Amino acid sequence: MSSGIGANIRRERDRLGWSQARLGREVCRAAGIAGEPVGRQEVSRWETGKRKPREWLPFLAAALAVPVEVLTTPQTAAEPPLPTLADFLPAEDPLAPLSARTGGRLGMGQVDDMQQRVHGLRLADDYLAGGDLMRPALRELRRAVRLYREHSYTDLTGRQLLVQIGELAQIAGWIASDAGQHEEAERIYRLGLSAATQAEDRTLAGNLAGSLAYQLTNTGREVEGLTLARAALDGAGPDAPPKARALYLDRVAWAHTKAGGTENAQQAMRALGEASEALSADSEETEEPAYLYWVDAGELQVMESRVYTELRRPLRAVPLLRDVLGRYDATHTRELALYLSWLAVAYADANEPEEAAATAERVISLSADVASERTAERVRVVLARLAEYAEVPEVRAVLDAAA
Known part of the structure; x- marks a missing residue:
């Protein structure tokens, strides 16, 4: 990020709690210009130092309600600024509407239809895995972006379209990640983050960023x-x-x-x-x-038990996992296999290899017909943990069968 004008613009925008898209609109309003010749992408270039605002500078200052000198005077920060979600947006905006839109005009009816399709895809993910849903998810996302770029609509309809693109990107990114397509998932998440940010939906932006953070954490990029x-x-x-x-x-x-x-x-x-x-x-x-809809006390209990398992505290993890699994919907095969995998590891940590082996057998059986890289990775983790008890007959049988 630029340490000069760009950093000052960013600082003043953050002070007001505005998105880059909002600042672009306010600059146009201050300049008395109809339309939006200054959009999020242009503001991003200013803030990163890729382009100088030049003739827009006085209108920037007016929009931010500060003297021009506040934007042009270099500021010395006492410490590096904390990252914000804007740091994770795509470098170039793939959601920029085309200058010549030939697809006609959209209304809220099309937005409602998109919302139903997004919800349907999300419900399908409760029962199917990433490998099964990857193609339809990407097809829906491409269709949604094309509708937004090629058609005209009111400001309200445009923002609602962006919200639906953001929601679609979140579930499509999750599906791609489940299928093991991590680079594709990251691109999708960042696209969705851009859409949610432009729509000024902070809750949705947080959900997308959190989903990407979860993937980074699980793929060796823990610091990021x-x-x-x-x-x-x-x-x-x-x-x-x-x-x-x-x-x-x-x-x-x-x-x-x-x-x-x-x-x-x-x-x-x-x-x-x-x-x-x-x-x-x-x-x-x-x-x-x-x-x-899926966030409840049971899901928090699952995460708590996973944290205890990772921290090698099986006496805390096992009761929590058994309680959750005792009332879990068996039709959610992927999640059931994942949760059982944590229980198997916790049993191994608790020096209960026979219980760990029996649980691992269930994990492997459930995972066999699930097109999920997440479950496949968890099977590998469980088998590696069981290998420490290879001399136990029940464990040996599981390891031999898996081999």
Whole structure:
């Protein structure tokens, strides 16, 4: 990020809590120009130093309600600024509408149709795995982006389209990640983050950033994952819906856990406690985004047990996992296999190799027909952990069968 004018623009924009798209609109309004010749992409170039605002500078100052000198005078920061979600947007905006839109005009009817398709895809992910849903998910996402770029619409309809693109990108990114397509998933998540940011939907932006942080954490990029998980939580703000805040804190807890070390373990436990407190603030009167339907006390309990397992505290993990699995919907095969994999590892840590072997057999059986890289990776983790008890007959049988 630029340390001159760009950093000053960014600082003043953050002070007002505006998105880059919002600043672009305010600059055009200050200049008395109809339309939006200055968009999010142009503001991003100013802030990163790729382009100087030049003739736009006085209008920038007017929009931000500061003297021009505040923007042109270099500021010496006492310490590097904390990352924000804007740092994770795509370098070039793939959502920029085409200058010549030939697809006709869209209304809220098309937005409602898109919303139903997104919800249908999300429900399908409860029962099917990434390998099964990858193609239809990408097809839906490409269609949605094409509708947004090629058609005309009112400002309200445009923002609702962006929201649906953001929601679609979140579930499509999750599906791609489950299929083991991590680079593709990261591109999709960043596209969705751009859409949510332009729509000024902070809760959705936090969900997308948290999803990407979760992938980074689980694919060997723990430091990046922790940084982004914290940025997602901070970006959503303290007024985020309770379920959303609980989910973001859950991801922060997992990121701290995977980062390792005593201090991170303490931070993980603190985040878990805050997640539980956030969820307890939820009530029937609270309006929650529909895509958070799955976030409940059981899901927080799963994350808590996974954290305890990762921290090698099986006496805490095993009872939690058995309680959750005792009332879990067996039709959700992928999640059942994943949760059982953590139980198998916890049993091994508790020096119960026979129980670990029996649980591992269930994991392997459930995973056999699931096109999920997540379950495949967890099977590998479980087998590696069981190898330490290879002399136990029950374990030997499982290892031989897997081989």
